[in-house]
Amino acid sequence: MNKKERHPDHSEDYENYLRTIPERVFSDALEKMYFGIIVWDTDGRVLYANPAVKKYYEKAPGWLSAYDEHIEARADKLPFPENIQASMVIPPEPEMNPNVRLRIITPVFADRERTQIAFVIEQFQENLPYLDxxxxxxxxxxxxxxxxxxxxxxxxxxxxxxxxxxxxxxxxxxxxxxxxxxxxxxxxxxxxxxxxxxxxxxxxxxxxxxxxxxxxxxxxxxxxxxxxxxxxxxxxxxxxxxxxxxxxxxxxxxxxxxxxxxxxxxxxxxxxxxxxxxxxxxxxxxxxxxxxxxxxxxxxxxxxxxxxxxxxxxxxxxxIPPLRERKEDIIPLAHFYLNQLNEKYTTDKVFDFSTLYTLLDYHWPGNVRELKHVIERMYILSRNSIISFPEFEMSQNAVGDDEETGMEYDLPFIVDSIKGYLVKNSYAEHKTSSKVAKDLNISQSKAYRLIQRYCRR
Ligand SMILES: Nc1ncnc2c1ncn2[C@@H]1O[C@H](COP(=O)(O)OP(=O)(O)OP(=O)(O)O)[C@@H](O)[C@H]1O
CATH class of the missing domain: 3.40.50.300 (P-loop containing nucleotide triphosphate hydrolases)
Incomplete structure (x- = not known):
């Protein structure tokens, strides 16, 4: 996203939050998205289409040329910009793949008054087979x-x-x-x-x-x-x-x-x-x-x-294919397990973006079982409500060779890893055993012992 412009609908806080997300996350998210997205300018020209779009056009021999023709043929049919003031849902056109159920057109405004459209997003809603x-x-x-x-x-x-x-x-x-x-x-x-x-x-x-x-x-x-x-x-x-x-x-x-x-x-x-x-x-x-x-x-x-x-x-x-061959399932499964834990312990922890990317990139030799255990471990290891990349790294260290087999993890080992993580972090920040003791709410002698154990080896 453009770091200088402020979106008319966004609060400053939200805008600041968006700035913390690397731009690559947005472009990669669009590029790797399962569903197709096309962004049009107000003259009906395509500004951007993600790779998933190609599966929506039946006639596409090489999708780009067919796609270009398609755009030319209908550019003036699209009622840009006057008639699009809110999201519209329209049925697919006959030349589209029958799996397309709906097209959703959403204008993005350039000003607070919503008089000027910056661009228009077209999303495709698929008729997933299970619906049949x-x-x-x-x-x-x-x-x-x-x-x-x-x-x-x-x-x-x-x-x-x-x-x-x-x-x-x-x-x-x-x-x-x-x-x-x-x-x-x-x-x-x-x-x-x-x-x-x-x-x-x-x-x-x-x-x-x-x-x-x-x-x-x-x-x-x-x-x-x-x-x-x-x-x-x-x-x-x-x-x-x-x-x-x-x-x-x-x-x-x-x-x-x-x-x-x-x-x-x-x-x-x-x-x-x-x-x-x-x-x-x-x-x-x-x-x-x-x-x-x-x-x-x-x-x-x-x-x-x-x-x-x-x-x-x-x-x-x-x-049943391995998880690495069906990456679209990784995020829904991760959220499913995190939601279960949030419900069980009445928390509202969330993943940060980098973690989701790490989960997507990982090859999951132990498949869904491994993913479930990694989410549980990350949940336990996270100290605040945002589950971030270090927790993933730690959860990997905690499991050791078991990753290869997807075997159950070893609880004492995880408890030990959590202790080590907390002590190392605290010591790196506070530098003395008395401050670590205060930070972790333990006695100074215990803090000293733990520092000897986890930070001096
Ligand atoms: N699609 C899914 N949705 C929700 N949970 C799932 C899904 N697939 C697997 N799981 C969960 O992942 C874990 C491992 O799954 P399961 O035991 O069925 O694997 P498996 O293929 O039978 O493994 P093994 O060959 O080692 O017996 C279980 O906790 C299961 O509930």
Whole structure:
């Protein structure tokens, strides 16, 4: 923005605040924005169009030339400047991509009296595909609550598979979810269950890789009285029995031991199973959803996964893309988690701009799980209501190697990092242990110890 001019609608304070934001933030925000924006001058000429605009023009072979023609053809049709005094919503023109729902024209005035228009902004409102599926008009993204569950996403790369999954949710067909750890496979499996006719029944999630083989078998299929030493006298119901009419989600199916793979195949093919130590088959009226971050075809080649089971579970499969391939979801997810924390602790913390840029630039190897944990850590680490870049850096230090795996973070380590951060900052500012003690509201001896520990190593 121009640093000298004062916008007629802005207070001085707000103007000063805007000056603190680097100009690059504005231009990059427009350039990287998912939705298209065109800025016109008052003669109907284009001053600026962001790259997203190109997807709105159907006829565009090379979008710029088609776009130029388009502008020429309609420049005099636009009622600049007299008739635009307020924002106008107008329907898209026939040559536009059918995904365009509305065009919103907003004048920006050069004077307080609103007699002189400086320029006009045209925004495109898209018909996002999920709107077709839901028949509803959720504005700008997917944020649906199913009781306790919210699915947040805005990118087409995320919404497309979700829409397909929602369509298939009504059937009983097995579904295989593929994707890296932390992309949201379990979350989506629950979403499928919540969209299915089984939603009033239970949803069970089992991590096939985390439980030893014999325990997993008993957990899934149950056992009859006296099935093995230490078995309960009354036997035990397994998940396939308890989840009757519901959904069973088998996470990390690639880690399922081969003998159990046979039993799962039997459940899918015959809708029945035999508990451990039992003779009689029991009905298995469950919907099975599976997930893995492994390459199952590779496992088949290595004889670690049965191909007949693979074909059964993968009749319908969807890959959930990693977060780095759907950057449009990063900011909505970050705000979603920050809002949750603000509500929980009745605070109103916000991100500053540089933090949002850092979040967008980061490659998120641990995907949404990592993002969620980073936001939690940044929230804890921020000392005032603005969450800024140092908190991101610290949250990264606090997690260490876990970032690579997207594993849960280590709470004592984070507490220690927070202490270290506070002490280092305070000592850098105040230089003496007595002042640090006052600043952090601790005794001087404690301040001295902490300075020795965190600042002198
Ligand atoms: N679209 C989303 N909206 C809101 N929260 C999400 C979304 N996707 C994932 N999450 C959250 O991110 C975390 C990780 O997701 P989830 O456990 O479903 O990943 P996963 O792919 O099953 O991981 P793994 O392969 O390690 O089991 C969870 O806390 C989940 O609630």
């Amino acid at each position: 599926v839901d028949g509803s008009t959720v504005n700008g993204g997917f944020d649906k609550t199913h009781d306790t569950q919210s699915i947040v996403g805005r990118s087409l790369a995320f919404l497309r598979p979700l829409i397909e999954l929602k369509k298939i949710a009504v059937s009983n067909m097995p579904i295989l979810l593929l994707g890296e750890s932390g992309v949201g496979k379990t979350h989506i499996a629950e979403y499928i269950h919540n969209c299915s006719p089984r939603k009033e029944q239970s949803f069970f999630s089992v991590n096939c890789g985390a439980i030893p083989e014999n325990l997993l078998e008993a957990e899934l299929f149950g056992y009859v009285s006296g099935a093995f030493t230490d078995a309960s006298k009354t036997g035990k119901k397994g998940i396939f029995e308890t989840a009757r009419h519901g959904t069973v989600f088998l996470d990390e199916i690639g880690d399922m031991p081969l003998p159990l793979q046979v039993k799962i195949l039997h459940v899918i093919e015959n809708k029945s199973f035999v508990p451990v130590g039992g003779r009689e088959a029991m009905d298995a009226d469950v919907r099975i959803i599976t997930a893995t971050n492994k390459n199952l075809k590779e496992l088949i080649r290595k004889n670690q996964f049965r191909s007949d089971l693979y074909w059964r579970i993968s009749t319908f499969y969807q890959t």
